[in-house]
Amino acid sequence: MLRLDGVCLSFGDGPVLDGIGLAVPTGRLVALIGPSGCGKTTLLGLAAGALQPQAGRVENRFARTAMVFQEPRLLPWAGALDNAAFGLKAMGLARGDRRARARDILLRLGLTLRDLAKRPGALSGGMRQRVAIARALAVEPDLLLMDEPFSALDVGLRAELQALVRAEVERAGIAVLFVTHDVAEAVRLADRIVVLSPRPARVVADLASVPLAAPSAVFAEAARLLALPEVVAALAPPVRA
Ligand SMILES: Nc1ncnc2c1ncn2[C@@H]1O[C@H](COP(=O)(O)OP(=O)(O)OP(=O)(O)O)[C@@H](O)[C@H]1O
Numbered sequence: 001m002l003r004l005d006g007v008c009l010s011f012g013d014g015p016v017l018d019g020i021g022l023a024v025p026t027g028r029l030v031a032l033i034g035p036s037g038c039g040k041t042t043l044l045g046l047a048a049g050a051l052q053p054q055a056g057r058v059e060n061r062f063a064r065t066a067m068v069f070q071e072p073r074l075l076p077w078a079g080a081l082d083n084a085a086f087g088l089k090a091m092g093l094a095r096g097d098r099r100a101r102a103r104d105i106l107l108r109l110g111l112t113l114r115d116l117a118k119r120p121g122a123l124s125g126g127m128r129q130r131v132a133i134a135r136a137l138a139v140e141p142d143l144l145l146m147d148e149p150f151s152a153l154d155v156g157l158r159a160e161l162q163a164l165v166r167a168e169v170e171r172a173g174i175a176v177l178f179v180t181h182d183v184a185e186a187v188r189l190a191d192r193i194v195v196l197s198p199r200p201a202r203v204v205a206d207l208a209s210v211p212l213a214a215p216s217a218v219f220a221e222a223a224r225l226l227a228l229p230e231v232v233a234a235l236a237p238p239v240r241a
Pocket residue numbers: 011012016034035036037038039040041042043199
């Protein structure tokens with residue numbers, strides 16, 4: 001379980017997080033939605049232990065946390081397989097085991113055997129992001145933090161990769177906290193959807209959800225959520241006179 005209780009954090013120009021409380025139980029997917037600049041990435045940094053709260057508590061009882069960023073952040077000189085296996089050496093796995101584990105995940109995520117030796121520069125953007133996700137999954141995390149992992153991808157590819165990631169995390173029982181700007185993405189993936197206000201972020205809604213796959217159901221549910229008054233208030237752009 002990852003739990004945040006009354007978490008507050010300020011930077012030099014004022015408060016960013018104001019009394020955030022949320023929980024990510026084992027094996028559940030929680031989506032974080034909020035307007036640009038409200039503090040979502042900062043909140044993931046706290047969950048990862050990279051930042052400390054100035055008030056409140058962050059309790060991460062998971063044994064291994066992995067992170068996926070919006071951009072793949074791969075080693076440019078290493079092939080897809082070596083990139084995906086990157087975290088495994090520090091875990092003490094033998095070279096053959098590292099490569100076998102990374103290869104299995106890459107193939108499940110849609111790379112072909114011919115892609116495995118390719119460096120990032122020879123892979124498409126979508127393939128690079130698959131490698132980044134494989135690198136995170138390869139260490140067998142029990143908590144996966146993802147910061148807009150699909151937002152740089154084309155719509156069709158995004159849906160495919162969302163489904164693959166959902167299958168992987170269900171298969172391994174991984175808890176996920178992920179940031180998205182896309183309500184439909186949250187509806188497709190999440191068991192809970194947490195909506196944050198503009199900076200300083202407060203939780204304005206914490207909604208139970210059921211992951212949906214059929215496009216018509218996804219868009220109907222996204223439209224319903226986007227019409228909730230607290231969601232409108234949090235996500236609507238400010239009206240300028
Ligand atoms: N290290 C830092 N020092 C000072 N201010 C920061 C720092 N990191 C983030 N901020 C500010 O804190 C606020 C929240 O930033 P954060 O990146 O967490 O927002 P976000 O919700 O992830 O934004 P976006 O949706 O645009 O990615 C922003 O105003 C940002 O400028």
